[in-house]
Amino acid sequence: MFGQVGIWQILILAIVVLVLFGRGRISEMMGDFGKGIKSFKEGMNEDSSSSSDKPAARIEGPAHDAKPAGETVSESKTPEPTDRAS
DSSP states (O other), X not given: OOSOOOHHHHHHHHHXXXXXXXXXXXXXXXXXXXXXXXXXXXXXXXXHHHHHHSOOOOOOXXXXXXXXXXXXXXXXXXXXXOOOOO
């Protein structure tokens, strides 16, 4: 169905888009698209230059001894001994 797109189909599509949006609106959209790409490139350059200036952040573990939720004991209850048969 879309396997063979010829020059005439592309030309007709371009004319329809031009009629629907107008020349001014298309140039405005392309200008905004160009500004977006330029802004993206500047942002990427800022990120790479700022990351090379300072060392990478380290991920550290918790500051206290954390226990899994099943092993925590509330202060109001005393742990009851469990009788496990082997």
